Amino acid sequence: MLSYLTIAKYLNGIRCFKRLWYEENIPETAAPTSLSQQRLFDQRAEVKNHAYHQFPDGLHITTENSEIAVQETENAMRRGERCLFEAAFRLNRTFVRCDIIQKDKNGWRIIEIRASKRVKKEYYLSLALLKHVLDEQNISVSATQLLLLNGECVYPELSNLFVIEDVTDTVSLIQKNVRYDLQSFEMILNREVAPNVLIGKNLCNLPHVCPFKARCWEAVPKNSVFTIPRIRDPEATALAENGIFHLPDLPTDFPLTPTQNIYVNSVLNNKPTINSSAIRQELAKLRYPIHFLDFEADRPAIPMFEGFTPYQEFPFQYSCHVLHPNGELTHHEYLHTNPTDPSLPLAKSLLSHISDRGSVVVYNAIFERGILKQLAESFPEYAPALQSIANRLWDQMVLLRKHYEHPDFCGSRSLKAVLPVLVPQLSYKHLDIQEGADAPAAWNLMLNTNSESEKQTWIKHLQAYCKMDTLAMVEIHSVLLAS
Numbered sequence: 001m002l003s004y005l006t007i008a009k010y011l012n013g014i015r016c017f018k019r020l021w022y023e024e025n026i027p028e029t030a031a032p033t034s035l036s037q038q039r040l041f042d043q044r045a046e047v048k049n050h051a052y053h054q055f056p057d058g059l060h061i062t063t064e065n066s067e068i069a070v071q072e073t074e075n076a077m078r079r080g081e082r083c084l085f086e087a088a089f090r091l092n093r094t095f096v097r098c099d100i101i102q103k104d105k106n107g108w109r110i111i112e113i114r115a116s117k118r119v120k121k122e123y124y125l126s127l128a129l130l131k132h133v134l135d136e137q138n139i140s141v142s143a144t145q146l147l148l149l150n151g152e153c154v155y156p157e158l159s160n161l162f163v164i165e166d167v168t169d170t171v172s173l174i175q176k177n178v179r180y181d182l183q184s185f186e187m188i189l190n191r192e193v194a195p196n197v198l199i200g201k202n203l204c205n206l207p208h209v210c211p212f213k214a215r216c217w218e219a220v221p222k223n224s225v226f227t228i229p230r231i232r233d234p235e236a237t238a239l240a241e242n243g244i245f246h247l248p249d250l251p252t253d254f255p256l257t258p259t260q261n262i263y264v265n266s267v268l269n270n271k272p273t274i275n276s277s278a279i280r281q282e283l284a285k286l287r288y289p290i291h292f293l294d295f296e297a298d299r300p301a302i303p304m305f306e307g308f309t310p311y312q313e314f315p316f317q318y319s320c321h322v323l324h325p326n327g328e329l330t331h332h333e334y335l336h337t338n339p340t341d342p343s344l345p346l347a348k349s350l351l352s353h354i355s356d357r358g359s360v361v362v363y364n365a366i367f368e369r370g371i372l373k374q375l376a377e378s379f380p381e382y383a384p385a386l387q388s389i390a391n392r393l394w395d396q397m398v399l400l401r402k403h404y405e406h407p408d409f410c411g412s413r414s415l416k417a418v419l420p421v422l423v424p425q426l427s428y429k430h431l432d433i434q435e436g437a438d439a440p441a442a443w444n445l446m447l448n449t450n451s452e453s454e455k456q457t458w459i460k461h462l463q464a465y466c467k468m469d470t471l472a473m474v475e476i477h478s479v480l481l482a483s
Contacts, residue, residue, distance in 0.1 A: 004066060004090070004093055004095035005094045005189075006095055006096065007096055007126050007129060007130070009023055009185075010094075010129050010181070011122050011125055014125060016197055017188050017197050018197040018212070018216065019210055020185060020189065021194045029212065031209075031214065034435070035445075036437035036438050036440075036441050039441035040115075043300065043302075044301075047113060047114075047115040047149070047301050047302060048099065048113050050302060051100075051113045051162055055100060058085045059076055059084050059085065060084075060085040061073055061076070061084060061086045061087055061088055061097075066088065066090065069088035069097070070088045070089060070090050070095075073087045073089065077139075082102065083101070083103065084098070084101050086099070087101045089130075089133050089137060089139075090133075091132075091133045091136050091137065093186070094133060094182060096129060096130055098110050098111075098112070098130055099113040100112075100113065106140070106142035106143075108139060108140060109142055109143045110130050110134070110141060112127055112130070112145070112146055113146075115149065115301045117150070117310060119146060119165055123167070124170050124174050127144040127146075128177070131144055131171060132175055132178040132179065144166075144167055144168050144171040145164050145166050145167065145168070146165040147164055148163055148164075148165055149163075150162055150163045151309060151310060153303070153310060154309055155304065155309075197216075198237060198241055199216050199217060199237075199240065200237040201233045204216065222410055223247055223267045223407060223411070224247065225240060225244060225247065226240075227411030227412070228264065230257070230260065247267050247268060263405055263411055271407070272405060273405040274483050275403040278402070278403045279399065282403070283399075283480060283481060286394060287358050287359050288358055289322050290359050290361060291321075291323075291355075291360045292323070292362075292470040293319075293320050293360050293362050293389075294320075294363065294466055295315040295318050295367070295368055295371050296317040296440065296443070296462070296465075297313050297314060297315045297316065297440065298316055299311045299312065299313040304339075304341075305340075305343075306341065307378075314341070314343050314374070316335070316336045316346070316440070317333075317334065317335045317336065317342075317439070317462060318334050318346060318350055319331070319333045319463075319466040319470040320333065321471060322354075322358075329474065331467065331470075331471075332349075333463060333466065334346050334349040334350065335462055335463055337447075339447050343379075347375045347379055347382055347386065350386075351386070354389055356385070358392070360393050361393075361395075361473055362393055362394070362396070362473075363395070363397045363415050363469070363473055364395065365395040365397075365398070372386050372390040372393075376390070396477070397413050400476075404480070404483070406421050406422075408420075415472055418476065419472045419475075422475075422479045423472065423475040426471070426475055428465075428468060431461070431464055431465055431468060432464075433461050433464070433465040434465075436469075439462060439465060439466070442461060443458075445458055446458035
């Protein structure tokens, strides 16, 4: 028996028929939920809980059983309740829950809560499905609205954390497609085999990597038309549509930029393309002591500290390896381990370990420069020293992007792609945290656990990950010096 079509499955079906089919028929093959993904789920739940407090007369339909939830919703509406949370409705095989429905003089307002400061297309689609289901059951819908985070809200005053965005007109226009979509999805779900859907960089990776991507991409070669640097998805997808995945099959008249051409030739010749002269010129700009710096930062949906706004970013950790002129390598680090604002103690620690001279090597300077700028604005007394660090940033990733191509980079210059190629003896694989996006999730788990042993375990994981990032830059630097 088919399970219900939920809002999440509806949105996934609009994006990709194959994903919808996989979720229904082989959900066990999906990639496991990452720490960063779970952090998003937890933040959404936290935002919802805050939003519910804006409606003190609301009745929460808490049961997870779909049939019981529908019956409880019907009973509550029948006896005159005027505001419901998680109200449940079923239409054939479609089962939906409204974050909030509120009775007014014209009917019921559907209010969806979103942990975002701006409206996104999928929010319209969700509301269109909800309105369709309620319309089909002759429930009068007076408005469809979004409860969004207010970018002007400043902690600790959270009374204005949310703003209401009325999207009734747009949702009404979109709703006409819902019936057709549901019919299409019904046919898809009844198929015995998965539908044939063409893969694509945007389709399979945005806004998040599809949990079934590995299954759909298993026949795609390591270096493919999708790994050509900065290739646009329509171009790559058009090539794939014609059966062209391997770079040797690329049409000779296919337009490539100079950078793309270097990558393709490197793969076809199966050897790296290294501009040693340019690399030496860039490395000659570095001044000792050379600091290899990396931050980890969080950006919670609901602000946590004085003066912060929703999704304002702040650093909670750094690692810094310092290479001295005599070849000595020292390491310094800071990890904030209590639920207070880490900004000031981190800044003080940083300034005590980065001297007022010498280069500061980072990997993707945009991020580190942004963190330093924010710290300087927050603490004017330390602004000159922090600005000095920002002025001395030197981006290792830019050098590699411009002057070092290797077939095994697979078109990427992420640290995780470069390190195993240039420094095979170092690896993130043995670490419990392997992606930067997972670090803030781990930090929050560390802060919120009641177990001291678990807290210490998370501390060790976080320190090991951040230290690996800067050690990786040190070792890559050594390889570049020898190139």
